[in-house]
Amino acid sequence: MSEEAAATNGRRESTVADVASEAGVSKATAARALGDYGAVSDAVRDRVVAAADRLGYRPNALARTMSTGRSNTIGIVVGDIENMFFAKATRGAADVANDAGFDLILSNSDEDGAVEAKAIGVQLAKRVDGLLVAAASSIESANLRPVIDSGRPLVLFDRAVPELGVDTVIAANRSGARDLTRLLVEAGHRRIAFVSTLAHPTAFQRSELLYSSPVAERVEGFTDALAAAGVSRPEAFVHLNARAEGVEVLARRLLTGSDAVTAVVASDSLVALGVFRAARELGLQIPRELSLVAFDNADWTQVATPGITVMAQPIHEIGAEAARLLIRRIRGSKEPATTLVLDQHLIVRESVAAPSRDR
Amino acid sequence: MSEEAAATNGRRESTVADVASEAGVSKATAARALGDYGAVSDAVRDRVVAAADRLGYRPNALARTMSTGRSNTIGIVVGDIENMFFAKATRGAADVANDAGFDLILSNSDEDGAVEAKAIGVQLAKRVDGLLVAAASSIESANLRPVIDSGRPLVLFDRAVPELGVDTVIAANRSGARDLTRLLVEAGHRRIAFVSTLAHPTAFQRSELLYSSPVAERVEGFTDALAAAGVSRPEAFVHLNARAEGVEVLARRLLTGSDAVTAVVASDSLVALGVFRAARELGLQIPRELSLVAFDNADWTQVATPGITVMAQPIHEIGAEAARLLIRRIRGSKEPATTLVLDQHLIVRESVAAPSRDR
């Protein structure tokens, strides 16, 4: 290796040993001065530091990790960093992590179990001190087992995996969905669709387990609110797997015909965007002919005409709290696992009105 | 360490040595079988592999890096992962990196030189094989020097730093800005503001060096187009530092009074959003009373009413190409540094019209 590396890297990077001999002290002393641990006399420290930057010394964090067992790195695996939700949560986590002296290794799972498993394997191999994951599945925990087995702390965010019993940070999705739906019900709607892109090949059945806990909770909140309004078979209004058909295509289907819905609860802002577009294409006026509410206060929901009423989630905080919990564990906390449920809050805009008579 | 780690991690993770003795072979042989290098007989390999998963062996990537000098990790430092531009570029980079077997360490610089310097230091300490950076400054290269000195490949994206002479991937911002501005000019506008949040304490002067090369190029394209239209002192229409005052506040100022502009070129979609909001608050109709164009095809520009005409950038590709270039270097390419300039493309929507007579 040394040859190739030398060819690639120009000269070999200087090490503690180099600095030590340059400063005329032992390796241990140099290491102590450089690593800022143990005790070194000021004179020697200065000499070592001087030698160090004369040589352009840069510590090798990996070597340090090898001997200390701590990498000061945490891994985060998200569905897709391009998704505004994950971008914000990641930022929240990164900020907390950095403040505590940790770096972040990022992986995208694409919500795919196999990809997720591989990502987790890599992170573990890199000996991260702990892992933050938005699990691809809430009901299948096999992917996460290796991190438990490794003994490294794991904190889940956005998605809960109950059977694992680990620290988790989620939003109050059930009550959020209930409130959002109730808003529509109170406006007089009864034919309301809930739309999510969660992969789900078959029609949704009552009290079925869903792969994504936030979607599951939202579905519950939604059906609860409908049931409370006296709607029979509310589960028939739940439409999952929207990605397969295409959100806009599905939306067009839901919004037309004799049994068209008069309102839609979008499980996230991307779904809402598809519905919004479909409505526009169909020439349906929001809110006069269609009421629309969604989760997440995305940019576009604020400037669209009309503004979209949304249930905003404290996304930054979800990431930040998850990181805080993780770091506490890394520092050795032995408290029982907790689940933090953060409140969502309603932002009322102009996308809800009474259902129109002529539909 | 061993005690504490043992306490934290449950049992110690098994190592090549453990697997070796479990399989009854030497450490070297076990390592060869596990690491898939050198030559091992099939029989032995099977025995080793069996032993390995009996023990739940997981390779220690750090130890491997220590001896091989390669970490299979690349670092990426962006301004802010929450910014859609960086999120997309990061995703593009992550995808090609993963395909090539590399992982990503992510840092946010917040466009702050000091933060950036620290982030780069950390990445270097972690011995990334190469670095992808959207430099906080295009004219001050000190932060990047350490990576050059380290001998590790560096690829810049979005922001060029000419004096460094390293591989760079950028978009054709100058022509993009020219085309966008020309659109306004051709519609009859002469009083057009260019607005950016680029930190810049003083009023913009002609041919001044700017910290951000994309903004610099856009400003050039903008002033060129104005000059070509016979506008004198086009630089007077360049408004930087919009964050300090607040985009909306600045926009309100630009849009009112006797010398109000009739059109705005927004340097990014966040700026455009601020202008859009300001216009709405002022009750100005777009495009009748104000024409607005912007860079980046953000979600909201598609669903806002009216749709915003934008210059779309191939953001994924910027990240992906940067990663490709970097990986080629990591693999040892010695070609002269190249600068890849990717085309932008215009998406015409409804936010441009002739200036209204009554303003």
Next chain:
DNA sequence: GTGAAAGCGCTAACAG
């Protein structure tokens, strides 16, 4: 095809 031993750069006892 397999094994023994050295070494990557650092930290951590343990002496002095």
Next chain:
DNA sequence: CTGTTAGCGCTTTCAC
């Protein structure tokens, strides 16, 4: 306060 000596877990000559 400083130096010596072992490792951390892996790869890599070099013999056999």
